[in-house]
Amino acid sequence: VQLQASGGGLVQAGASLRLSCVGSGRTFSSYAVGWFRQAPGKEREFVARISSRGGLTYYSGSVKGRFTTSRDNAKNTVYLQMNSLKPEDTAVYYCAGDPEYNNIMLASNIRLWGQGTLVTVSS
Numbered sequence: 106v107q108l109q110a111s112g113g114g115l116v117q118a119g120a121s122l123r124l125s126c127v128g129s130g131r132t133f134s135s136y137a138v139g140w141f142r143q144a145p146g147k148e149r150e151f152v153a154r155i156s157s158r159g160g161l162t163y164y165s166g167s168v169k170g171r172f173t174t175s176r177d178n179a180k181n182t183v184y185l186q187m188n189s190l191k192p193e194d195t196a197v198y199y200c201a202g203d204p205e206y207n208n209i210m211l212a213s214n215i216r217l218w219g220q221g222t223l224v225t226v227s228s
Contacts, residue, residue, distance in 0.1 A: 113197075
């Protein structure tokens with residue numbers, strides 16, 4: 106499985122963006138997928154995760170209530186809908202995959218990464 110993230114851009118505070126993570130390979134639907142972000146000078150941090158069939162989701166406290174992750178396995182795609190964006194959401198966003206849902210929390214545990222997509226939120 107390979108992952109490719111897209112959808113980043115420059116927006117003003119309060120705006121919305123939707124990121125996409127497209128997976129290749131027939132086993133994509135058996136992978137849980139997560140989102141991480143890394144701001145300049147900071148460590149990569151967990152944002153959200155979704156189970157392989159989409160029945161389970163979990164969010165970091167800083168985005169809960171503003172971000173929503175979903176997936177369409179028929180399209181091999183996972184989405185991150187980001188609403189009410191804040192300047193502190195500015196970062197490079199990465200998608201990540203793992204067969205085990207609960208493994209998607211610490212960046213150091215992740216072996217499968219997509220390339221990042223830059224989100225910049227201006228004040």
